[in-house]
Structure formats: C-alpha cells, structure tokens
Amino acid sequence: MSFYVVQFLTGLASAASLFLVASGLSIIFGVTRIVNFAHGAFYMLGAYMAFTLTERLSGTVGFWGGIVLAALAVAAVGAAVEMILLRRIYKSPELFQLLATFGLTLMVEDLVVILWGPDDLLGRRAPGFRGAIDVFGQNLPSYDLFLIVIGPVVLGALWLLFHRTRWGVLVRAATQDRDMVAALGVNQKWLFTSVFAAGVFLAALGGALQIPRDAVNHTMDLRIIVDVFVVVVIGGLGSITGAFAAAVLVSELNAFGILVFPKISIILVFLVMAAVLIVRPWGLFGKAETAPRRTPGSAVRPWRPLTFAERVAVALVFAAAASLPLFGGNYAISVATEIVIFALFAASLHFLMSAGGLASFGHAAYFGLGSYGVALLAKLAGAPMLVCLLAGPLLGLAGAVVFGFFAVRLSGVYFAMLTLAFAQIAWSVAFQWVEVTGGDNGLLGIWPARLVATPARFYWLSLAISAALVVALRVMVFSPFGYALRATRDSALRGEAIGIDGKRVQWIAFVIAGTIAAVAGALFAYLKGSVFPDSLGISLSVDGLVMVLLGGVETVSGAIVGAIVYKALNIWLVSQTELSKLVLGGLIIVLVVAFPRGIVGMAELVVDRLRRRAQLSASPPSAALAQDIESAK
C-alpha cells in the first residue's frame, strides 16, 4: 500500500516539470499558432544554465536566485529567437514552422555540447530540501514534495496572470481572435514576443527545477518534448488547465505503467491517448480548430503527368544510375545503395505530405518496423531473404493501419504531434523490449541471400525495387485515388459533398506510405546487416522531412532529388565535421526561411518563367499584354 502511495507522489512530482513545459507550449500556440518544437531545447538550456548559475552562486539565495535567473536568461534567448526567426515564418505552413523550430533544437543540442561538454552533469541539491521524509515507512525525497506543491502554485499564478492583468487579458483575447486584437490597436509584434518569452520562461523554469532530481544531459530535450506532445494531445492545445490535468495523468501513467507492463511501460500512455482521441479528438480540454490552415502542396499550378520526352529523360537517368557498378568502387556502390533506399523512403513520405497534405513527423516508425520485421523473421524464424523482403514490411503495414487510424482523425499540428508520439512509442518498445528486439544492441547478422550478396547486385536489387515503387507512387498520384486524396486536402468540405470519404482516403494513403517506407526499411536492414532502434527514431523522421523540403513539397516527385542531395551532403558532412547537427539545423532554418520551394520547386519556377518569356517575345504585343494580364490574375 505504502509503496503505491509513494509511487503516486513520485508521479505527481514528475508532473510539475511536465506541466511547466506543456503550459508554456500551450500559451505560445494559443497566441502565435506555432507549435514550438524547440520548447524541449529551451527546457534543456534552462537546466544547463541553472546548473552553471547554482554552481557559481552560493547559499540558499544563490541557489533559488540561480534557478530564476537561469529561466530569465533563457527567456531572453527565446525573445531573441522570436524576433530573429519566428517573425519571418508566422505566415508559413505549419510544417515549416515545426521544421524550423526543430532545426533550432538540433543547433542547441550541438551548442550545449560545445559549451558544457558531452557528459552528464549532476546538479546541487536544493538548500532546505536535501533530506527525505517518511511516508508510511517509505522514503520520499522532500524535494519531491516541493515539486508537488509548485505545480498547483504555478497553475494558480498563471490563472491570476491571465485574469487579473491587462497583459493576460490581451493574451486571452488574442488566443480567441488575433485579428480582432490587432484591429483594436494592440501592437501584435510585442504581444507575440512577450508571449513567446513567457512560454520559454516556463519551459526553462521546468528544466531548472529538475536539476536537483535528474542529471543534466544533451538528450533531455527530445525526451521531454515527446512527453509534452503527448500531454498537449491529451489535454488539448491552448488549454492550461488541460496541460495540468494531462501532465498529472501522463506522469501517473508512467509511474504505474512500470508496475503493469514492466518491459513496455509506455504502452499504457499510448492506450490512454488512443482512448482520449476516440472520445475527444481535440483533447480533454481542447477546442476543435475551426479553419484548417493552408497545407504545403497547394501551389496554384496544377500537377501534370510527365510528357513523353520527360519520360525518356527519366529512363536515361535510371539507366545511368544502373550502370554505376560498372565504374564505381564498392564504397561508392554502398553509398549509392543507401541513397536509393532513402530516396524510396523520402518518396513515400512525400506522397503523404504533398498529395495528402499530411505532414508526418514520425514516418521513420514504418521504416523501422519494416527493418525489424525483416530482422525478426530472419533471426527468430530463420526465413530466407525472399520471404523476409515480402513479409517483413507487413509489420510496417500493420503499424500504419493502427497508428494511421488514429492519426488521420486529426490534422495539421495535431497530426504532426501524434505521428511523432506514435513513432516514439514504437522506438521505446524496440528499445525496452530487450528479449525480442535486443534493445540498444539491436539485432545483428541479417545477410542477404547469396544471389544478391555482392554490393553491385544488392544495389541493382534496391534500385529496381525503389524505382518500381516510385513509379507506382506516381501512378497513384494521378489515379482517381490520388485525386480524391488531393481533393480532401484542398477542400474536405467539397470532397465530402461529392461522396468522398476523406478520412478513409487519408487512412489508406497513410497505410500505403507506411508500407512503402517499410519496404525501404527492409532493404536497409539487409544493406547494414543489422537493425537498431535508431531506425525508428526522431532524427530519421526529420531526415525524411528535410529531404522532402529540400526537393520541394509542392512538386510531384521532388523528394527523390532532395533525398539524393541531402543524403550525399550528410554522408560528406559527417566525415568532415563533428558538429553535423549544428550545420544541419542551420540548413533547415535557411531552407524554411529563404528557400521554401526546394530544389525542384525552384527549377520548375525558373522553367515556367523562361517559357512564359519565350511566349511573350514570340507573340504579337496585344496578345502578350493579354498573357501578362492573365498571369497577373
């Protein structure tokens, strides 16, 4: 009995930080409509700053002053970020905002390692809360009691702030109707900056308050952000009460999940999240987003199938790619194989994003499930390669069927957060379920059949499968199904009014994209001869997103080009610098801010302009004028 009480109290104590970070995310989203992926990074910065300040400043005042100062310092950094970066992307599609703030997260991760080193740092104990107290014969750190109190205190303080101050009233007003607040003469710029700084302050405070409890390290940002996403999905974005209730719920589920499913405790959180989503898709305290915002892929210029000449050109490129083993060495061939596999992965994500308007932040889950499907069949059942390649991806398909069912009920940022959370759950299972998956050690010794065992032959196999599936994806884009998918993206209202079951169409698209990603994952397992939890991880999901973005979200097949350029760049970069995350994060931000059309998108634009100019000079002046008016419309 006493054990359960202590477990419950520990859960409540963990809820405090989670609530602080989640409420900050919610406040920022309410006003700016940006889901700040970098919130975990600010939480981590808060912890590092607090570590340094509490080391330097001595005594009780020094400790608590250091905690608050750390949060204030990080809030100032947040304000700078808002002014320099976010102001440029408030009008961008959600996907770009999520990606830009993720790029920021990557940069912070490397900066933290530069400044504080890669090792775990142990913070000081809080003065006055060093001991433990006795709860029914069990020890509970007194600092946990302090944290249990701090959660409701902050909730109360936020309530006062939002109901008793002019600033708070403005924030609530802007959460309901930004345009009206602007029309009433409130300076939007400063309101946004102050709200962002306040949200970051809460995140940093959450991080700073963790240091007497947990070691500070450079991976804590992603751990917290996934929990926070789960919290806001359950509680409802934009609701502080929801953030509090859901933070308590998730922390308790984590605390007791270990007792119910010791190996895969995260399953319990997943089950509760699924139940909430079925009953209340917008979270326990959330409200349905009224008008869905513009999704990427809605360029005005309609897509068209390739012309004959273009098909010939593609066939020539394919032939050139297929001839690589004739002159390339083994290293070049294995790099090319990896690129081909990732091109397939990126193409599957791109199908979902461009035609479906569904930006998944957890597409690696299906890639990884495909890898594990192959590995488990090969290792546990001893199945031959052909069987593994055909049946392994079915694990990815099954994952996409289950996760997709829930994910397509939501759209926009909720969809992104949910897919990320699902992928993280899949990752946790692979990581924790050591008996089956080998945990962190992975599964080793997955070798291809002798027929395709040479690098060149395996390259040809990968190229053939990838090319066939990319062609299949393109056929689907221009099939009635592809049009129904785009129709649902463009106007779900109109789609429904002409008999299209949008949710089902999106679900099937999700399953198709997931299965093709799983095929890529299956090939990848054979390329590497091993499978690790990383192949389900966030960084691979984001790699996919960057490939799509680099190639051009609004194109039909830009992801292929994006994957080739990105993967080649990445392999080269890792060999050149230790700080690849810093460079990659910077690249993402530059892409989003300055180059949102991507390589293929830009190329199409240039070709279009040249063609128009040629037409103009060829046609008589009056016709040229008409053309000009036409294009100006």
Added chain:
Amino acid sequence: MSGTAPVLEVEGLTKSYGGVHAVRGVSFSVAQGEIVALIGPNGAGKTTCFNMLNGQIPPDAGRVRLLGEDTTDCPPRVVWRRGVGRTFQITATFSTMTVRENIQVALASHASRTFNLWRSMPDFARRDADALLGLVDMAGYADRPCGELAYGDLKRLELAVALANNPRLLLMDEPTAGMAPKERVALMRLVARIARERTIGVLFTEHDMDVVFEHAERVLVLNRGQLIAEGTPASVRRDPQVRAIYLGEGLLYEGGQHEGANG
C-alpha cells in the same frame, strides 16, 4: 406543384446552439423539378437549415426524407449518393487542380472509382467532364488552374460539379452571393434552364429579391428559425408578416418581442 412524389420532405426540423434556437420545427417539401426559394433576413437560420438537409450537421429533432428515403442521420457523402448536389455560400473547389479535373473528381466518385489506384485520372471521363463544362458555358476554361478563376466562374464551376452525379435535387446556398448583378441574373437563368431540362428540384437561399421572384415557383420565408410564410412569389410578396420583416422595422421589433416571449 405537379402532383408527383416530392424529392425532399422535411418534418419538424430543429436545431439549437446553446440557448439559441437556430431552426425551430421547420417542415416543407420540394416536388420533382420544382424551384423553391428559401428566404429570410440574416440570422434567420437558412444556412443551418441547409446544412441539416444534406447531413453536414445533425438536427436535434425532425426528419429529412430524400426521394422517399429517410436520410436524417446520413453524412453528406451518403446524401450525395442518393442524388443531391450541393453548392456553398463561399465556394468550395479544389484549387490546385484544373477546372476539368475538378469535374473529373466528382465523376470518378459518382462512378465509384475513388479507390482505384492505377487508372489515369487526366483521361478519365474527359468527354463527360467537358460536356458538363459546356453546360455552364465554361468549355474554354477546361485546362485553366482552378486557383486563378474569378469568383463568378468559380460559382459556375461549383454548379457543374454539383451536376456531376445527375442529381434529382440541387441545394444551393446563396448561389449568387458575391457576384455582379448581371452575372447573378445570368447564373440563375442558367440554373433554372438546366433544372427544367433535367427535371431537377432546386432549393436555394437568396438575398436578391429580383432573382427570387424571377425564378422561384414557390417561396419559403424563414424568420428567427421558424417558417412564417409559404406560397407563390405573389402571395408571399403580399404577406403582411413578410413585409414587416423586410420593410417595417417597428413591426419587426414588436414581432421580435412576441417571439422572444414565446421562445
């Protein structure tokens, strides 16, 4: 009214939002090929009424029957399959497709080809799509991106899309809103002509009384969620209550108090 079975029958339709009774006990019917206007001042509940007819929002009470079958709790896509075309107050089209493709999507859905993964859509039912575009005088626009059409053209495109399933009934929520006066008249004449040629029942809401009185065979007047008058354009025009709503502010105010006391 020609005496044939009605395409649409509505009985006691009711919807409240919180304490606001948006629609209260509305009953009416539309006969085959009949053109009926639903009019009323802003906030009378016209759009709410419309959204319940095609299943977009579920009514609190009442029944909707289409071609004799109960469709009260059916989603819009099912209602569409029963033969109802719908246009929206603010046009809803697929802006990243060409004009022709907008029609082709509807045609493919009508032919139950939505889940076909391999056929080429750009070649699908091209002739039928072009015929529909010809019907609304947009044959020359087939390859234009829908996203760059003028608003009046979008309205006509929506009409063509709504006709793609050979509907028995068209529901048009303010078909001419946001159009120039000349265009309004032309569009409604077009709708009336098509409806007569193909015996399609039309129910439309409209603020432009010239349009209403030129085309409607019957007019329903909605005020504060209730049907207060029904009849030929001439009789509705003479109705003192209707006159009060549209002309006499004083009478409306009294009526409003009366209504408020009731509700």
